[in-house]
Amino acid sequence: MAESDLAQLTERFDYLTERVSSDHLALNCPADKLIELCTALRDEFGYDMLNDVTAVDWDAQSPRFTGFYHFLSTTKHDYLRVAVDCPDDFNPSLPSLAGLFASANWHERETYDLFGIRYEGHPDLTRILMWDSYPYHPLRKDFPLAGIETPLPADDVAEATGASVLPAPMMGGPFTSSGDGPMSQTEPSAKDESWSEKQEKPTD
Amino acid sequence: MQNQNVAYDSKVEGEIIVTQADAVINWIRKHSVWPMPMGLACCAIELMAAGASRFDISRFGMEVMRFSPRQADCMIVAGTVTYKMAEVVRRIYDQMAEPKWVVAMGACASTGGMYRSYATLQGVDRIVPVDVYISGCPPRPEALLDAMIKLQDKIGRERAVKNLIPEKADSAELAGAGKES
Ligand code: SF4
Numbered sequence: 001m002a003e004s005d006l007a008q009l010t011e012r013f014d015y016l017t018e019r020v021s022s023d024h025l026a027l028n029c030p031a032d033k034l035i036e037l038c039t040a041l042r043d044e045f046g047y048d049m050l051n052d053v054t055a056v057d058w059d060a061q062s063p064r065f066t067g068f069y070h071f072l073s074t075t076k077h078d079y080l081r082v083a084v085d086c087p088d089d090f091n092p093s094l095p096s097l098a099g100l101f102a103s104a105n106w107h108e109r110e111t112y113d114l115f116g117i118r119y120e121g122h123p124d125l126t127r128i129l130m131w132d133s134y135p136y137h138p139l140r141k142d143f144p145l146a147g148i149e150t151p152l153p154a155d156d157v158a159e160a161t162g163a164s165v166l167p168a169p170m171m172g173g174p175f176t177s178s179g180d181g182p183m184s185q186t187e188p189s190a191k192d193e194s195w196s197e198k199q200e201k202p203t204d
Numbered sequence: 205m206q207n208q209n210v211a212y213d214s215k216v217e218g219e220i221i222v223t224q225a226d227a228v229i230n231w232i233r234k235h236s237v238w239p240m241p242m243g244l245a246c247c248a249i250e251l252m253a254a255g256a257s258r259f260d261i262s263r264f265g266m267e268v269m270r271f272s273p274r275q276a277d278c279m280i281v282a283g284t285v286t287y288k289m290a291e292v293v294r295r296i297y298d299q300m301a302e303p304k305w306v307v308a309m310g311a312c313a314s315t316g317g318m319y320r321s322y323a324t325l326q327g328v329d330r331i332v333p334v335d336v337y338i339s340g341c342p343p344r345p346e347a348l349l350d351a352m353i354k355l356q357d358k359i360g361r362e363r364a365v366k367n368l369i370p371e372k373a374d375s376a377e378l379a380g381a382g383k384e385s
Contacts, residue, residue: 129288129323130288131287131288138322138323143322144322145320145321145322146320146321146322147321147322147323148322152287152290153287153288153291154294154295157291157294157295157331160294160298161294161331161332163290163325163330165287166326167322168319168320168321168324168326169326170320171320174320
């Protein structure tokens with residue numbers, strides 16, 4: 001069924017290209033055509049449920065950010081993935097789907113929170129996981145897993161406790177398991193145990 | 205007939221018991237701990253199990269879980285404390301009436317646990333003074349009960365009036381909350 005969708009979609013929207021995918025049908029769509037495409041997907045192709053909105057940070061590449069949308073058709077029982085490159089690498093933005101799918105609202109807030117992609121036309125584009133005054137977007141490639149020192153969100157609590165947001169002790173981590181072999185030998189361990197917060201990384 | 209009332213004989217002493225104020229006050233306190241269940245993640249499930257019939261925390265006089273900090277005197281931090289939630293935990297702690305105690309239940313509350321990440325407070329003792337830490341991910345209800353019994357012992361050894369006389373040095377120590385940074 002997805003194949004016929006692909007044929008129909010590419011015939012109707014000539015800007016669509018098929019995207020390499022190891023599971024479901026995936027399409028590349030330019031950002032300015034996203035609303036048009038998604039309206040048609042919802043109203044004419046039966047993709048009536050938006051399951052997920054997320055993004056990928058490709059680090060040094062350009063375009064750096066790609067937004068992803070996972071649609072489900074509750075009548076055809078089929079998934080469809082739409083990938084949209086953000087035109088601007090420094091102030092990434094995409095059109096908001098919150099007007100088409102109610103589920104886009106919180107998903108877009110999450111993606112905005114963690115990747116810093118602005119969704120134009122979103123009714124309330126505020127952070128959803130981190131607090132409002134948090135200065136970073138943690139899932140970007142240039143953000144360290146351990147975090148960056150920042151003040152606590154509440155000034156009075158910070159003053160009373162002297163606490164602040166500190167980078168978590170990684171101790172050579174992140175901790176990963178090699179995966180194969182018996183569990184007793186594949187306990188998660190740090191890839192590079194030659195350094196920790198107390199003992200600097202050796203420079204060679 | 206031999207006198208069996210070794211310590212106290214009402215016929216001799218009347219309705220009077222001689223003891224220390226600390227002993228009496230602490231005895232009362234430690235048998236009526238009202239916990240504030242600060243259930244933030246999976247550990248809270250074990251906390252609930254400790255409250256249910258199989259483990260039955262009421263055997264130790266602590267079954268009166270109160271969801272209002274005004275009516276509680278022992279905060280059981282059961283779960284992962286994110287930086288966003290840290291503010292709330294501290295505020296609830298501040299709202300609890302003195303004397304009050306804090307139990308850090310589980311790896312997350314004690315040290316951040318497996319969440320060595322940008323979002324997780326690495327130990328609730330950075331923001332509130334912790335009396336008892338419980339290891340485990342999650343600790344079994346028995347471990348929680350053991351910790352609460354240890355807390356009772358600790359309450360029994362305190363000076364009963366220590367929270368009534370604010371000492372400058374003491375409050376600074378409280379605020380710094382145990383961990384040097
Ligand atoms: S210590 Fe383990 S069980 Fe408890 S909150 Fe953390 S992850 Fe969950």
